[in-house]
Amino acid sequence: MSTRPAARPVRTPGLSAKEEIMARLRAALDVPRRDAVTEAADVPRDYQRADDRQEVSTDPAKVRDVLAQRIADYRATVHRTTPSQLPAAIAEALDGAGSVIVPPGVPEGWTAQVAATVQVDDGTPGPRELDVIDAVLTGCHTAIAVTGTLVLRSDDLSGRRALTLVPDRHVVVVQADQVVLGVPKGIERMGEDPASPWTLISGPSATSDIELERVEGVHGPRQLHVVLVDPEPEPEPDSPAPDGTSASAPTSQETYR
């Protein structure tokens, strides 16, 4: 045990907490670091950024493949589809759900083949009401392939945050043009509207708190279905010609295996 009780930190009469903390910090920094002070321009930005060659020029089809594989790694369900098959794929992802809620900006066509009762969110249902709804169907703002991350902005397409949190099944539609390769590109897109509430989702709710064993399904939705919309395939010529576009694309997927 210590020989004398520890002293309480001193508070200066007449100074507000803010003034005092600022004065403490300035006094502490009066002793400079030995080498030069680091300015924003000194931060080395030679990691792969949003304008990195790999980010810009990797074949989008390969980026989508990486995304699908990474999301599946989290034990979420991935449905690959095309624009014309989208309603059927959504219906498949919502199979078994009796009630579905959607944010107001979700296109009507998305729910055309859904058997369940579809409710359009008007912002009024509270947590209790949302808890009895089986599933929620939303779009997203961006999807980051390398980390398998869905980026949701609080808007009419991705919904307010409670909507994608309380129902037990979350079905997210990802359009091809929303898919980026790396985190920096994703942050760049979010940075266009930083003040909005954002939610990054990488797989279903999970915990590793018991013996560090990953268990899916704690407080967030226990089922995550991702409907990934690939472009319609090019009409196939009669003779099996080699696919020139993907063969000439940089083979960067190696890095992300």
Next chain:
Amino acid sequence: MSATVNLGMPAVRPQHASPSSTLRGTRGFPDAAREELTDEVLRGNLRHATTTIQAKRAGVVREVRDWQKLRNAGSALKWQVTDHLPELLEQLEESVTAAGGTVHWARDAEEAGEIVTSLAIERGAREILKVKSMATQEIALNETLEHAGIRAIETDLAELIVQLAGDTPSHILVPAIHRNRAQIREIFLASMPDLDPSITDDPAELAGAARRYLREKFLDSPGSVAVSGANFAVADTGTLVVVESEGNGRMCLTLPRTLISVVGIEKVVPSFQDLEVFLQLLPRSSTGERMNPYTTLFTGVREGDGPQEFHLVLLDNGRSAVLEDPDGRSALHCIRCSACLNVCPVYARAGGHAYGSTYPGPIGAILSPQMTGVQDAEDPSATLPYASSLCGACYDVCPVKIDIPAILVHLRAKDVDRRRGTRGEFHGAWDVSMKGASRLMSSPRAYDIAVRSAGTLAKVMPGKNIGTLPHALPIVPGWTDHRDLPKPGPSFRSWWDQHEKQRAAGSASGAGAAPATGGDEQQEDQA
């Protein structure tokens, strides 16, 4: 003194943390560790958990080609923050206020506790929901609220386990790492009255039990007040970032009417764009995942989505004191990933409780003593910088490249200086022998005689090692209990004399005999 301090005011100095903080143990690390080491179950749990997560981390870090470049950027960003902390905090306050939030400043644990308590009381909250947060753990917020008759409900699974067991966390990321599944099942059965006793110790079933237990609280959010911490606070936009896995964070950040975030002043990052670095470094270092399941970013309040009232409590509580030491201040760069705990051979055996602080492991060993300050040689905080073998693994894994071993050595040096300066320590046998050695080594002639005689002395002793020295011998008592003290060989000078003599003799006779020096050298030649 700084020119910004008003004339006539007493000079404001950086202050250590409040004594009420959970930063200083009740006894030194060696005593605490000795006891923890006898717990076989604890050691088994720790070994299993730390090796699992180390392997996961290594796997996901290996697949990032620019990992070292990201670390460099993360480190530089954190230096930028410590070098410009006052300005960045001003900017953060402006941004948060502009977005509809209210900023409070807390000099110490008591002030932070008072702010949160009065905010909760004003809103009539009898219960508040809590997201796992190191800062609130550090200031013992739950206990402060309890004194005011407010119940804090921990919603993170591991924090819930710890809270229900009346225990304390032992790891930054996985506070219940010292508990295994069977123990957790027992804790749940004892404290959740509605739990079906047929529940097994399968982690999925246990997580399910926690979900049911907490879901009612979330949906009704009784006091409609939640308290969180934050991983990052962005100065230029006022955005707070909370990184989590389970969804309890999203529940607390979204459903209640009032949100209070208690955030250490070092958590500020300069710009929104800088998140592109930290959101790559943190998840892979922490849980060993490419990305954690949920990350929430929010800026002030948003009508129609989430809490309609947001309070940010910026906490000093000893951080200014850490900043004061130029050689120790990078301890503030820590993003609480806990990678250094998992690789540390000392942590993996002794466990988190032995450190006696909210911040255990290598980072705790440099952060806790700097935050509390060290009062005297008996201070438990004084023992923490010695809770390391200086193997350097912590530095290798640190995502923001905090040179933990260098700071440990720096803090040890400070401790030795302090002890030498006070209480007349280091005037025993050690000091006397050091003084003797100093005199001996400053005279080449005396030194030569001494080492030559040591060589002669060695010849009369059997074996290669000197055995255990008797404790009565005043030179470094106990040093030879666990180490072999080798017998001194011939000194270089006597070897050289011998060598030269033989060379002269060899060139005269033409015989290339091996130099007949000490026995050890001959053995090496044969090997």
